[in-house]
Amino acid sequence: MSKSETAGRHARARALAERLGGRPLVLVGMMGAGKTTVGRRLANRLGRQFLDSDEEIEKAAHMSIPEIFAQRGEPEFRAGETRVIARVLKDTDIVLATGGGAFVNLETRALIKAGALSVWLKADADILFERVSRRANRPLLKTDNPRATLEKLIADRYPIYAEADITVLSRDVPHEAVASDVINAALHHLKT
Ligand SMILES: Nc1ncnc2c1ncn2[C@@H]1O[C@H](COP(=O)(O)OP(=O)(O)OP(=O)(O)O)[C@@H](O)[C@H]1O
Ligand SMILES: O=C(O)C1=C[C@@H](O)[C@@H](O)[C@H](O)C1
Numbered sequence: 358m359s360k361s362e363t364a365g366r367h368a369r370a371r372a373l374a375e376r377l378g379g380r381p382l383v384l385v386g387m388m389g390a391g392k393t394t395v396g397r398r399l400a401n402r403l404g405r406q407f408l409d410s411d412e413e414i415e416k417a418a419h420m421s422i423p424e425i426f427a428q429r430g431e432p433e434f435r436a437g438e439t440r441v442i443a444r445v446l447k448d449t450d451i452v453l454a455t456g457g458g459a460f461v462n463l464e465t466r467a468l469i470k471a472g473a474l475s476v477w478l479k480a481d482a483d484i485l486f487e488r489v490s491r492r493a494n495r496p497l498l499k500t501d502n503p504r505a506t507l508e509k510l511i512a513d514r515y516p517i518y519a520e521a522d523i524t525v526l527s528r529d530v531p532h533e534a535v536a537s538d539v540i541n542a543a544l545h546h547l548k549t
């Protein structure tokens with residue numbers, strides 16, 4: 358990347374940090390969309406703290422997500438997710454990566470919509486399936502046909518994710534490039 362491209366990239370990140378003011382930036386979307394990996398880079402570029410709701414829940418429960426699902430069940434996980442997101446959104450100067458189901462929950466979605474700029478990281482089923490297949494840490498996909506389960510989740514959830522303020526395609530390009538796409542789309546959204 359040339360010096361002027363790098364300078365332009367820094368300038369856009371600074372401009373977005375200013376325009377966001379005291380609003381958290383929240384990434385939503387399916388498991389494997391890249392919310393955690395892209396979110397970390399985004400926070401770094403914006404000079405903000407990065408938080409991940411899945412990690413916060415694991416810390417609070419002293420258990421991994423698969424253990425929480427197995428020992429407490431999904432409803433308890435969702436209740437914990439809402440609590441954690443309400444708590445971390447009090448801190449405005451953050452980038453928050455949410456778990457894949459967080460925005461689908463009515464109460465959690467209302468919390469995010471009320472105070473944050475929400476960004477849907479969207480990817481198609483082939484990309485998501487390839488990415489989530491790398492690690493067996495998604496309890497919702499522990500079914501006889503994980504691909505069909507993923508497609509059902511996509512069909513159910515995409516109309517809901519579409520309620521986010523902005524949609525950005527999570528392409529199979531370096532994470533930095535997806536982070537740049539988020540910055541550009543957010544700047545565009547906040548200008549209009
Ligand atoms: N743009 C990308 N190109 C290639 N691989 C990617 C990209 N974004 C994410 N990945 C890979 O996909 C996998 C899942 O990404 P990540 O954990 O960030 O997703 P997530 O949206 O946080 O999922 P979850 O909802 O389960 O937490 C990781 O191995 C990550 O490196
Ligand atoms: O899509 C989902 O509902 C989930 C995604 C993960 O981030 C975790 O929050 C958990 O595995 C549930």
Ligand SMILES: [Mg+2]
Pocket residue numbers: 392393394409411454455456
């Ligand atoms: Mg994640």
